[in-house]
Amino acid sequence: MTTDEKVARRKLSLLELAQDMQNVSKACQLMGYSRQQFYEIRRNYQTFGSSGLVDRLPGAKGPHPNRVSEQVEQAILAHSLQFPTHGPLRVSQELMLKGVSVSSTGVRGVWSRHELLSRHQRLLRLEKTVREQKLELNEEQVRLLERFSPEFRERHIEVHHTGELVTVDTFFVGTLKGVGKVYMQSVLDGYSRHAWGRLYTSKLPVTAVHVLNNDVLPFFEEHDISVQTILSDNGREFCGRPDHHPYELFLQLEGIEHRTTKVRRPQSNGFIERLHRTLLDEHFRIQGRTKWYETLEEMQADLDAYLLHYNRQRPHQGRNMKGKTPYEMFLKGRPTNTTKQEKPSTKKAA
The missing domain is CATH 3.30.420.10 (Ribonuclease H-like superfamily/Ribonuclease H)
Structure with missing residues (x-):
């Protein structure tokens, strides 16, 4: 049972206890909730059913309105695959020259969503992509892989x-x-x-x-x-x-x-x-x-x-x-x- 499910069951127990005791104040005192929380829990339960008992994070209704577009995100990911050691400012400047307008913060946001914030994570993505696809690496990519990857370093004759x-x-x-x-x-x-x-x-x-x-x-x-x-x-x-x-x-x-x-x-x-x-x-x-x-x-x-x-x-x-x-x-x-x-x-x- 997950933490959210345990919290939802506890809220449901609060509602059932208040109904059995016919005393909201006493039930809240026993369960550790305030009366304001009780009425909010009851309103969500009456409106959304059992799913209303699950805690919802603020602002979790959809993507952030300032998120970059899908085309810009794909351009960032493609550039990071080709040049995995470039920082966010360098990526932003490189894409600006190609006609793609994005800030360094936007680049970091895309990296954060795809777990690519560190240079090591981006190099691992390059290595995984090479293993799965037949790509022709340029000299810079080969040099970086040989420098950071133990598999490439531990070669022998x-x-x-x-x-x-x-x-x-x-x-x-x-x-x-x-x-x-x-x-x-x-x-x-x-x-x-x-x-x-x-x-x-x-x-x-x-x-x-x-x-x-x-x-x-x-x-x-x-x-x-x-x-x-x-x-x-x-x-x-x-x-x-x-x-x-x-x-x-x-x-x-x-x-x-x-x-x-x-x-x-x-x-x-x-x-x-x-x-x-x-x-x-x-x-x-x-x-x-x-x-x-x-x-x-x-x-x-x-x-x-x-x-x-x-x-x-x-x-x-x-x-x-x-x-x-x-x-x-x-x-x-x-x-x-x-x-x-x-x-x-x-x-x-x-």
Whole structure:
């Protein structure tokens, strides 16, 4: 029973009690009503019947006389769907330019009736409309959805087998006294998370080529696996004119496709970024506080020892790894004839 129904029953009980007692004052005193309220309740009951006992809100006879017209309301809703982050004043000004006269207060009134007062509610309406209808989003809508929607933010690169996607990056390790700045050319197989790393005193295309040619590709060839695609950022050691840049020329000679991430979007190469964090937490920050390095070779020897542990002994907790070591996944993910031609795709996380 709703609250309105309970109030209506109480009013009806007041009328019945006054009739039984033949005393309006006594009935009102017992039920907690005034005589004026009693006569008003009785008049409504005699006029409208049982529906007259339900409380009516003031002004609830129909729409407000200053409410915008249906055409203006539809124009506001259409504009808010296309530009969900515009405020009421911006919407009013934009519609004025299109010949639709409405105030910012009128815009807020329409939003209030349709539960669109907050930017988040309008973005959710856009997302719901896109799911239900096949709409072509403009660049601004896509950017806003990626910014505010967890579904769009939690995307990941899906790799189907070993060698399908290999990610590379240059990582600044630190400064070694007497040597200078130390950089690591890091390489990671996207399917198995098997990692390679080599330290250099500069970040040049020749160093990026060196780690691939000496460490990575021989390891793949040893297991009869080919590298299909390499994903890197837009650093100068990886990108340049295809007919002059050493790294681009090397990949062309090896028949490897080169893909790059979006500018200033390290999240799109999350595999290698997570490897760097692991190396910092489990190796570099510990070794840097427990051992005094004098040469780059000493640092490389310790790094090789850690990467051997990382690839062969350390259980990996990454997505789809299920506690297996990267080397186990490297062998498990050997491509078959049916999977060699598949390309990595971007998919929303569950």
